[in-house]
Amino acid sequence: MHLNASDISQMEQRYRANFINTLSGFKSANLIGSVNLAGQPNLAIVSSVFHIGAHPPLIGMIMRPHTVPRDTLQNIKDTGVYTINHVHTDFVKAAHHTSARFPEGVSEFEEVGLTPWFSSTHKAPFVQESRVKIALEAQDIQVLALNQTELVIGQVVEVIVDEASIKTDGYIDIEALGSTTISGLDSYHQTQRIDRYAYAKAGQPIETID
Amino acid sequence: MHLNASDISQMEQRYRANFINTLSGFKSANLIGSVNLAGQPNLAIVSSVFHIGAHPPLIGMIMRPHTVPRDTLQNIKDTGVYTINHVHTDFVKAAHHTSARFPEGVSEFEEVGLTPWFSSTHKAPFVQESRVKIALEAQDIQVLALNQTELVIGQVVEVIVDEASIKTDGYIDIEALGSTTISGLDSYHQTQRIDRYAYAKAGQPIETID
Numbered sequence A, B: 001m002h003l004n005a006s007d008i009s010q011m012e013q014r015y016r017a018n019f020i021n022t023l024s025g026f027k028s029a030n031l032i033g034s035v036n037l038a039g040q041p042n043l044a045i046v047s048s049v050f051h052i053g054a055h056p057p058l059i060g061m062i063m064r065p066h067t068v069p070r071d072t073l074q075n076i077k078d079t080g081v082y083t084i085n086h087v088h089t090d091f092v093k094a095a096h097h098t099s100a101r102f103p104e105g106v107s108e109f110e111e112v113g114l115t116p117w118f119s120s121t122h123k124a125p126f127v128q129e130s131r132v133k134i135a136l137e138a139q140d141i142q143v144l145a146l147n148q149t150e151l152v153i154g155q156v157v158e159v160i161v162d163e164a165s166i167k168t169d170g171y172i173d174i175e176a177l178g179s180t181t182i183s184g185l186d187s188y189h190q191t192q193r194i195d196r197y198a199y200a201k202a203g204q205p206i207e208t209i210d
Helices: A005-009 A013-023 A070-079 A089-097 A108-112 B005-009 B013-023 B070-079 B089-097 B108-112
Strands: A002-004 A030-035 A041-046 A049-054 A057-063 A081-086 A132-143 A150-161 A181-183 A187-196 B002-004 B030-035 B041-046 B049-054 B057-063 B081-086 B132-143 B150-161 B181-183 B187-196
Touching: A002 A005, A005 A013, A005 B150, A013 B049, A013 B057, A013 B150, A030 A070, A041 A070, A041 A108, A049 B013, A049 B057, A057 A070, A057 A132, A057 B013, A057 B049, A070 A081, A070 A132, A070 A150, A089 A108, A089 A187, A089 B187, A150 B005, A150 B013, A181 B187, A187 B089, A187 B181, B002 B005, B005 B013, B030 B070, B041 B070, B041 B108, B057 B070, B057 B132, B070 B081, B070 B132, B070 B150, B089 B108, B089 B187
Parallel strands: none
Antiparallel strands: A002 B150, A030 A041, A030 A081, A049 A057, A057 A150, A081 A132, A132 A150, A150 B002, A181 A187, A187 B187, B030 B041, B030 B081, B049 B057, B057 B150, B081 B132, B132 B150, B181 B187
16 A cells, blocks of 8 residues: 555544554653642653663653643643653553543542652652653753644653663663553553664674573 | 662763663664665664654654764755665564664665665655555754754655555554564564553543454
8 A cells, every 4th residue: 555645644634643653663651750830740641752862861752732641741841850650561551541631630640540659859750550760850842843742851860670670781671571562542562572682793694682 | 779860870881871772661663764865775773763743744763973874864864855664573683784884885775685665756765575664754853952863853755554454543553564663772572462442531441442
């Protein structure tokens, strides 16, 4: 099937959303924890979190201002902090439930059955059930002129992770921790490692790590 | 294990790269096809491709100017076009091999054993072996001031995909097509669907799609 720009623009809106959301490939599955100025915690599933750089440690995410995680975006703007928490196989349904439009003043944590947890140094709530908890400080928030979404870039200031899952070279085995991945808007997947490959060299076969 | 900003900044460089690259969660696995002004094709694996929006259909990717895909970035700047091709389970090793530093003038396609394929309307090469082929026109390229990486945003102008993999609601079953996902810098994974979930509503249990 060969589609051009005009075919895509003529798709029914919901059909196009499903179609285009799968094109970029598998996405990360994370819960964003934040808090408003009154101290009310908020939790939202986001599939748009991506790596930007390791030094300084920067993580980006795309926020659509008119969809459900808008409280999250406002909280980040107001407080400057948030958390990223991996979604694992044992609570994907609860994680997906955070995307519902709950009445204002309702805590998504309570509604979906996840537990807010606070470190001594960070204002935003972590998800206690998550085995990869990351605290971030917003460094830059910019509107992308092409479609008015907002790119939030945060610096990692705290990481809470099971030491046994960190390999000797620093790689965290997020598959062993049960982290999931998302395709499209609503499909959740677990993973099965094919291999880790060593640094590739021209003219030499690829070697497997471990 | 509880790490703070100072612990992270004191990590050995390669260790930190592995560690931070796994934090954001699973990543997409794509090969970027491009061509220079002399018509020489280039192919590079990139794990930083992410969805930005469906209407207009926009896909972003982060490019590190000083690492291997720098030819790709230059080609996109010179020609304005590129392709994104999903990496499937049957050619992950070849895909990873494109990250080697091949001498200038050498085609990564030939070196790793993948086949360039051209549509009648797009200048950049697709990967014939890929079951999800996307042609893009660059819309915006900006340097992120925080770490000097470059954010490339492209608009989808052509999609070539097996019709049987598209569900009635527009969702492309990229798992059935064998698309892979990456964790960290070098770990490739296949996926196994947990479930697709319907639009979440407050106070109602989550329903499965299909």
